[in-house]
Amino acid sequence: MKSTPSPRYAARLNAFKIGADSYWPGKNSITTADLLARAASAGLTAADLNYPDHFVADRPADLSRALDDNGMALNGMAMRYYTDPGYKLGAFTHPDKDVRRAAIDETKRGLDVLAEMGGRLMTLWMGQDGFDYSFQMDYARGWDHTLAAMAEVADHNPDIDIALEYKPNEPRAFALMPDAATTLLAIKELGRANTGVTLDFAHVLYADEMPAFAAALVARHSRILGVHLNDGYGKWDNGLMVGAVHPIQTIELLVELERAGYDGAIYFDTFPDHSGLDPVAEAQTNIEVVERLRAIAAGLVQNDELQAAIAAQDAPLAMRLVNRVMLA
Numbered sequence: 559m560k561s562t563p564s565p566r567y568a569a570r571l572n573a574f575k576i577g578a579d580s581y582w583p584g585k586n587s588i589t590t591a592d593l594l595a596r597a598a599s600a601g602l603t604a605a606d607l608n609y610p611d612h613f614v615a616d617r618p619a620d621l622s623r624a625l626d627d628n629g630m631a632l633n634g635m636a637m638r639y640y641t642d643p644g645y646k647l648g649a650f651t652h653p654d655k656d657v658r659r660a661a662i663d664e665t666k667r668g669l670d671v672l673a674e675m676g677g678r679l680m681t682l683w684m685g686q687d688g689f690d691y692s693f694q695m696d697y698a699r700g701w702d703h704t705l706a707a708m709a710e711v712a713d714h715n716p717d718i719d720i721a722l723e724y725k726p727n728e729p730r731a732f733a734l735m736p737d738a739a740t741t742l743l744a745i746k747e748l749g750r751a752n753t754g755v756t757l758d759f760a761h762v763l764y765a766d767e768m769p770a771f772a773a774a775l776v777a778r779h780s781r782i783l784g785v786h787l788n789d790g791y792g793k794w795d796n797g798l799m800v801g802a803v804h805p806i807q808t809i810e811l812l813v814e815l816e817r818a819g820y821d822g823a824i825y826f827d828t829f830p831d832h833s834g835l836d837p838v839a840e841a842q843t844n845i846e847v848v849e850r851l852r853a854i855a856a857g858l859v860q861n862d863e864l865q866a867a868i869a870a871q872d873a874p875l876a877m878r879l880v881n882r883v884m885l886a
Contacts, residue, residue, distance in 0.1 A: 564852075566604035567845055568633045569826040571597060571612070573837045576830060590616045591624035598628035600841035604823045605630050606681070608638045609668035618674050633823040634679030634721075634784070635672045637665055640686045640729060650707035651687040651700040651734060662707050666714045673715055679822075681756050681784055682708070683723040688730030704734055705747055712750040721783035723756040726765045728795060737765040738772040742779045756784030758827055759811065763792040763804070770810040777818035785820065786827035787848060797829030799840060801847045806880060812855035824848060854883050 574596040578588050581596065590612040594605055605625060607613070612621070625632055639649040639661060647653060649661035665682075672680055687704060689695040712720050722745065726736040735741045738755070745753050755776045762769045776782050789803045790796030801808050830840040858864055858880065867875040 566823040568604040604633040636681040690731040721756040725761040754781035754783035758786035760790040770814040
């Protein structure tokens with residue numbers, strides 16, 4: 559099987575708090591630098607920092623130094639509005655204009671910190687921007703407020719890419735941008751060159767989408783700025799280890815990413831917390847599995863027989879060809 563250079567791998571830093579008492583015996587406070595060091599011990603080579611959460615007790619310069627000390631690159635940052643109770647009714651969709659302004663200004667501060675650290679990617683997951691009841695939201699107004707806020711954010715620093723990460727719901731019953739198509743509509747309306755999409759495998763499944771198809775649509779109409787690999791059963795954001803449920807769909811996504819020229823980091827948005835797993839062992843497993851699946855995908859990208867089967871929509875032949883490599 560053809561081998562390709564490994565991407566940088568990142569993972570959800572907060573997962574590395576699991577078992578803190580035994581991993582850091584006697585330590586009263588676990589810092590972001592501590593989490594970075596533990597993540598690096600798993601073989602992770604990049605990190606996404608949450609704003610403002612990971613900066614409460616650490617300065618940007620301190621975290622840059624911690625990244626360097628652990629041989630890790632800053633992949634980017636992600637805004638975290640949902641941890642603030644003031645955003646329960648939304649950040650960019652909140653009915654109070656002062657709350658919307660606070661969310662926009664906080665995002666701009668995050669962008670400034672990201673620029674200070676030399677980062678180029680900010681991910682927005684607007685989970686709190688949605689609704690729970692009929693007649694709760696003026697949909698047109700909520701859409702307008704969101705697009706106006708995102709335009710202001712994108713214009714704040716055009717050198718930084720703004721990635722929209724969609725998800726059908728949670729914490730709100732309905733998200734304003736629940737799927738690839740709606741997100742792409744928003745990006746088209748935004749008309750900003752520095753916007754794109756972060757694809758989260760479990761979110762895509764949850765949206766009842768085929769991951770490779772979603773990637774193809776995003777690559778056609780926008781840009782794939784981030785990829786979160788994990789797995790799940792499509793009923794919820796399970797955050798399982800990569801390939802645990804949908805290995806073939808994961809391979810197909812990796813093939814599509816190769817065709818789209820995606821060369822960014824692979825971020826493991828998984829939840830070892832749910833089962834009390836060792837986060838280091840879990841991250842190491844994700845890396846090993848993805849390396850194997852990427853090798854399979856690399857051998858399929860230019861496979862003429864597979865391309866012919868796909869062109870003819872010959873599913874039995876396509877499955878034989880893929881399984882022949884997968885199950886070898």
